[in-house]
Amino acid sequence: MKDERLSNEQISQVRKDYTKSFYARIRQAKKEGRPVTYTTALGPTELLYAMGVEVCMPENYVTICCAKQMAKGFCEEAETHSISPDLCSYARCGLGMMYSMDGPMGALPEPDFIVGAVSACDPHAKWWELKARHYNVPLFLMDSSYNFKGQIKPHQEAWMISELKRLADFVEEQTGNPFVEDDFRECVRLSGEAHSTFAEIQELRKHIPAPRGIREMVGDLFYLITQAGRRESVEYYRMVLKETRERVRRGEGVLDEEKTRLYFHNIPLWFNLQIFDWLAAQGAVVAMDFYTNHVWHGFFFDGGRFDSEDPFRDLARKWLFFDNHVGLPVKLSRSLISAREWGCQGAIFFSNRSCKVYSIGQPEQISALEQELGVRSFTFEAEMADPRSFSMDRWKEHMCMFLDFL
Amino acid sequence: MQIDFGDVLRERHRWALEHKEKGGLMMGCYSAMVPEELMWSCGVLPVQFLMSSGDYGESQAYLPPYVCDCSKSIFEEYVNGTYSYLDGLMVSHVCETIRSLAGILSVRRPDRFVHVFTAPAGNDAGARRYLKSELIGLGDKLQSLGAVPMSEERLEEAISVYNENRALISELYRVRGGNPGSVEPEEVLSAVLSAGIMPRPQHNQMLRGFLKTIHQGPEKTGTRIILSGLLFENEVAGRGNLFSIFRESNALVVWDDLATGMRYRFERIEDLEGGDPLDRLVESLMGPQPAPLRSPAEGKAGQLLQAARDYGGEGVIFLIPKYCDPILFNIPTLTQILKEHGLPALCLEVSGSLPEGQMRTRVEAFLEMISGSPFNV
Ligand code: SF4
Ligand code: SF4
Numbered sequence: 063m064k065d066e067r068l069s070n071e072q073i074s075q076v077r078k079d080y081t082k083s084f085y086a087r088i089r090q091a092k093k094e095g096r097p098v099t100y101t102t103a104l105g106p107t108e109l110l111y112a113m114g115v116e117v118c119m120p121e122n123y124v125t126i127c128c129a130k131q132m133a134k135g136f137c138e139e140a141e142t143h144s145i146s147p148d149l150c151s152y153a154r155c156g157l158g159m160m161y162s163m164d165g166p167m168g169a170l171p172e173p174d175f176i177v178g179a180v181s182a183c184d185p186h187a188k189w190w191e192l193k194a195r196h197y198n199v200p201l202f203l204m205d206s207s208y209n210f211k212g213q214i215k216p217h218q219e220a221w222m223i224s225e226l227k228r229l230a231d232f233v234e235e236q237t238g239n240p241f242v243e244d245d246f247r248e249c250v251r252l253s254g255e256a257h258s259t260f261a262e263i264q265e266l267r268k269h270i271p272a273p274r275g276i277r278e279m280v281g282d283l284f285y286l287i288t289q290a291g292r293r294e295s296v297e298y299y300r301m302v303l304k305e306t307r308e309r310v311r312r313g314e315g316v317l318d319e320e321k322t323r324l325y326f327h328n329i330p331l332w333f334n335l336q337i338f339d340w341l342a343a344q345g346a347v348v349a350m351d352f353y354t355n356h357v358w359h360g361f362f363f364d365g366g367r368f369d370s371e372d373p374f375r376d377l378a379r380k381w382l383f384f385d386n387h388v389g390l391p392v393k394l395s396r397s398l399i400s401a402r403e404w405g406c407q408g409a410i411f412f413s414n415r416s417c418k419v420y421s422i423g424q425p426e427q428i429s430a431l432e433q434e435l436g437v438r439s440f441t442f443e444a445e446m447a448d449p450r451s452f453s454m455d456r457w458k459e460h461m462c463m464f465l466d467f468l
Numbered sequence: 469m470q471i472d473f474g475d476v477l478r479e480r481h482r483w484a485l486e487h488k489e490k491g492g493l494m495m496g497c498y499s500a501m502v503p504e505e506l507m508w509s510c511g512v513l514p515v516q517f518l519m520s521s522g523d524y525g526e527s528q529a530y531l532p533p534y535v536c537d538c539s540k541s542i543f544e545e546y547v548n549g550t551y552s553y554l555d556g557l558m559v560s561h562v563c564e565t566i567r568s569l570a571g572i573l574s575v576r577r578p579d580r581f582v583h584v585f586t587a588p589a590g591n592d593a594g595a596r597r598y599l600k601s602e603l604i605g606l607g608d609k610l611q612s613l614g615a616v617p618m619s620e621e622r623l624e625e626a627i628s629v630y631n632e633n634r635a636l637i638s639e640l641y642r643v644r645g646g647n648p649g650s651v652e653p654e655e656v657l658s659a660v661l662s663a664g665i666m667p668r669p670q671h672n673q674m675l676r677g678f679l680k681t682i683h684q685g686p687e688k689t690g691t692r693i694i695l696s697g698l699l700f701e702n703e704v705a706g707r708g709n710l711f712s713i714f715r716e717s718n719a720l721v722v723w724d725d726l727a728t729g730m731r732y733r734f735e736r737i738e739d740l741e742g743g744d745p746l747d748r749l750v751e752s753l754m755g756p757q758p759a760p761l762r763s764p765a766e767g768k769a770g771q772l773l774q775a776a777r778d779y780g781g782e783g784v785i786f787l788i789p790k791y792c793d794p795i796l797f798n799i800p801t802l803t804q805i806l807k808e809h810g811l812p813a814l815c816l817e818v819s820g821s822l823p824e825g826q827m828r829t830r831v832e833a834f835l836e837m838i839s840g841s842p843f844n845v
Binding site for chain 2: 143144145149187188195208210220221223389390393418422426443
């Protein structure tokens with residue numbers, strides 16, 4: 063890697079170029095008859111990459127759709143196919159793309175099989191069932207127990223490991239590609255390294271001024287979600303870490319002068335990431351957020367590392383600490399840690415009609431932040447992938463009052 | 469003596485309080501996919517939550533507006549003391565809402581036992597091993613709450629009580645399916661829902677008596693319909709307007725899965741010669757399951773088609789609670805498969821109480837459309 067510095071724009075260009083090449087790679091695989099799977103954004107990419115499968119994540123494609131302001135049309139399309147407007151907008155938009163055979167870079171190539179997750183949330187099981195039926199391909203559903211209070215018992219871990227092994231058998235059956243333990247070990251090692259590096263970047267966000275903003279961080283997450291287990295993710299995070307360290311050393315931040323540091327809870331509004339720019343213009347920086355730190359990264363956020371010498375065990379633990387698999391006691395303590403350690407003076411809780419798993423239980427977190435840290439919160443309701451749910455003008459009006467209050 | 473399961477639902481806490489007086493423990497449950505037999509064998513009465521008929525104003529500050537009335541009702545009655553006699557709470561992972569609700573209740577009352585039970589969606593050796601350890605651990609937890617220790621003998625006994633209950637309910641469905649005029653749909657549903665709140669030995673006794681009172685008079689004629697989805701109890705016990713509409717429109721309910729999806733398991737636990745009762749309980753809790761989250765919609769469609777074949781159903785009415793994601797996700801597949809087989813379907817959204825005018829128009833139009841065209845594939 064070259065020694066010269068990279069601006070945020072340059073880093074973001076690296077990511078955009080790579081995203082394009084990632085989707086091109088999937089298309090190419092399809093053309094060449096190599097196996098392509100659809101999996102949920104929590105899918106065990108480490109195992110799938112180790113077994114030579116190209117991984118396509120419709121949820122990620124939805125976020126691109128949102129950025130290009132195409133989500134509304136696809137949500138509406140799904141609704142004409144009896145998909146209720148009350149269901150998760152990722153699912154609606156994703157199904158709309160499937161029904162209309164279209165998308166922000168054209169239709170996704172058809173999958174050879176699908177890997178969903180019944181343990182993660184209702185859409186992670188049922189949305190994938192609809193897809194499997196539509197494409198008439200085999201469906202594998204991962205299951206696991208609930209990590210209610212953050213303490214995993216041996217039988218819970220053992221079941222998770224057995225689910226991963228069952229998936230390896232399924233992939234072998236579908237593709238004819240044998241499971242090679244060394245390849246899997248290497249992919250898990252790379253994933254562990256990517257997560258550890260990502261954790262260091264998150265740690266640097268504690269500095270004042272915060273060197274890396276939420277807009278960049280949610281973009282960075284692309285590698286943790288879709289590329290975990292690949293060398294490219296480690297390289298990307300090393301590059302970002304190096305640059306972020308440099309910014310800290312020079313005292314460069316998202317804002318030169320931070321009036322307010324905020325904690326943001328829930329998925330970003332993918333069709334309107336500009337809310338973060340607007341906040342910055344008011345002197346407010348999102349110093350820490352739930353989405354990049356707790357959801358995929360929960361195991362590492364809680365201090366775990368891939369150090370068990372058993373790749374299945376490492377991956378099982380990562381899975382059991384996803385925010386989707388932990389109970390409110392764990393979610394609550396994570397929010398408290400994030401707000402406290404990253405020095406947040408206020409919090410924004412996005413009550414997301416699309417996502418019950420992240421939204422139910424927010425009031426308990428809000429009152430814990432207030433009672434234990436004196437951190438006051440602002441709540442608004444919308445959906446992360448359906449622009450019909452959100453009015454920027456109204457949001458700004460309420461947000462101004464909240465910032466004034468802070 | 470007239471046996472009315474509606475009375476059981478109206479006096480819903482009586483049985484639990486009686487059990488408590490005798491020194492038993494009570495576990496508030498949501499969904500039948502919890503190990504009820506195990507609890508009963510340890511002297512714990514599983515009490516399935518029933519809906520209150522409130523406006524759930526209390527829940528507004530704690531639950532977002534986009535969750536089902538059912539979860540609001542449980543929240544409200546759990547925190548306002550209606551269920552203060554419970555020794556704990558056990559919900560099965562049948563949807564995200566209920567799992568998250570368990571989290572809220574546990575944070576609000578950390579002193580109380582709260583357990584999220586996962587009945588595996590698949591059935592393989594790893595899942596079986598997990599579930600067996602989970603059940604053993606659960607037995608220990610119940611014991612620490614003051615329950616009787618687990619024993620093979622007591623579990624065997626509990627399984628046979630629950631099996632008899634399943635057989636009696638299946639018989640009730642068979643009798644009703646054969647002659648739907650012989651028993652009102654509310655009576656059938658009340659009978660099934662009562663099973664969730666009273667000790668099964670007493671429920672068995674009542675059911676036996678109830679079955680004897682059903683008179684097989686001449687067969688009634690009418691449009692034969694099947695109900696699917698989930699119907700909240702206040703529509704059943706309160707003699708809600710849905711069933712009046714059916715009666716006035718001369719519709720006969722021949723089969724339903726309204727209380728079975730979430731609240732009741734029909735399949736008996738197999739008597740394997742010499743098999744460990746715990747292994748058999750494990751087997752019965754594994755997938756595919758009645759809960760829509762944990763089994764593909766195709767299975768449910770097959771069940772509906774079979775019921776239509778068995779009992780001459782002419783159409784299916786889906787009753788869908790607002791914001792119930794697993795049921796909502798099943799609808800496109802179910803309606804498509806039924807359509808492919810020529811079985812008409814109507815989808816009705818239901819909440820705590822059904823808005824009558826609009827529902828009447830839709831039900832009447834549907835019945836008119838399907839009447840006289842029995843399903844025959
Ligand atoms: S947004 Fe929430 S409900 Fe939708 S797929 Fe993701 S975790 Fe599930
Ligand atoms: S009605 Fe549906 S969403 Fe509500 S608790 Fe029951 S299963 Fe869950």
